[in-house]
């Protein structure tokens with residue numbers, strides 16, 4: 058189907074410098090994170106914007122995302138029919154979920170702006186001010202740097218600590234010394250190779266200051282039996298991140314985890330993330346909304362879904378310098394659109410335009 062309301066697509070790569078060097082289990086230390094911004098404009102001049110933050114973990118890069126965008130026939134996209142537009146993109150090429158997410162976000166931004174509604178209202182989701190609190194992430198580092206990062210994040214009521222290095226116990230102790238009593242979540246990013254090693258680490262965490270939950274303790278290649286074994290014995294809730302992508306994964310994940318982490322770049326956008334969050338809850342799973350390192354554009358898009366999540370980890374924009382967009386804010390971790398530069402769509406504007 059071709060639409061009479063012709064849409065033009067522009068995209069460009071953007072480098073986001075990081076506040077601190079960033080490392081997670083199994084990853085290299087990064088100083089810059091690469092994203093691709095997209096802009097759709099229809100022939101009424103209505104604009105929708107989006108962002109792809111591809112991850113090598115999922116075999117996606119800014120180059121593969123740009124290659125996908127170059128293939129798109131923008132005449133097949135319309136703010137008036139997001140569902141048909143997404144069907145076209147799904148059929149265009151396999152994978153490339155961060156690129157598909159960027160276009161889904163841009164289509165919904167334009168559609169909600171046309172309707173003169175913020176995205177959460179356009180989707181009938183609801184977003185409540187003074188209710189949705191994000192954690193702030195502390196990447197893997199040496200313990201004196203961990204201490205500095207934790208002290209610098211003193212305003213944030215919840216921390217998420219990346220584990221999966223040989224210095225885990227020393228680093229966790231440094232965090233606890235700098236922030237005794239603070240709510241902490243842990244993300245092992247697949248680092249614990251066996252169920253016995255995972256259980257030992259979980260029990261150590263319980264005995265040494267406790268945490269709210271543990272994200273992705275074992276690799277995605279861990280068997281269903283091993284995940285179920287760990288779930289049955291863990292006294293901390295276990296959340297699937299790398300093991301969970303789409304709504305269709307919910308039933309499988311309910312066997313080996315207590316909750317799932319949903320990200321726009323993994324599911325392929327807001328539409329698929331809403332379906333994934335609802336499917337997870339229907340399967341009895343707790344829900345978490347997460348992110349990659351990304352600008353305020355994509356963090357704001359996810360924030361509109363906050364009402365569907367039990368836990369939020371939407372801090373990717375707080376880890377970069379020179380964020381080119383303004384949107385949702387996170388003073389003391391509290392997500393708010395009160396000071397957003399736009400009332401409709403994503404409630405986001407380019408920083409230069411927003412002043």
Ligand SMILES: [Mg+2]
Nearest residue numbers: 244272273298
């Ligand atoms: Mg994670």
